[in-house]
Amino acid sequence: MPLPQFSADMDPEKKEEMVANAAKASDFLKAISHPGRLMILCHLVSGEKSVTALEELLSARQAAVSQQLSRLRLEGLVVPRREGKAIYYRLADDKPRRVLELVYELFCKDG
Template structure:
């Protein structure tokens, strides 16, 4: 599957579909464009984590972690689960992991 070729004789419906997909992709990229959100996703690739665990892993304050989790939840990238007073988060689907694999290939693989 290659990139779509946008050309002059494209129908309005075809162009609208490409614009819709670009909007979705743009929202996704904005959601992961913050270092804190990206690191949260990296930690969640290994499995569900509580907010407290994420605070410790990120060496960040609860308010900062909660704010980033809220954005990730709003974008549909993570799913919360409450157990008593603790809230646990996991990846909503495989899109964040696939994205992280691409980021790793582009920016990290040579360094490790």
């Protein structure tokens, strides 16, 4: 899909739509811009994880992990599920996975 072209003679509704989309994209990028949140998303790509499992994988305290999960949940990137006292998280949809693949391609792959 080609990127939209912003121009002075653009339809006002199209301009408003571009501004709204830019705001959504900016919020998404802010949500994944923290290393801890990005690592949580990376761990959740392989499937649902409990908060305890994420604490262990990240070598982080429960309060820090919960704070980052809260932000990801607020942005609609993860979905919680309670089972007894344990809370499990999974990716809300395929969008984070697609972005992580691009990030990996841009910053992690050799070549």
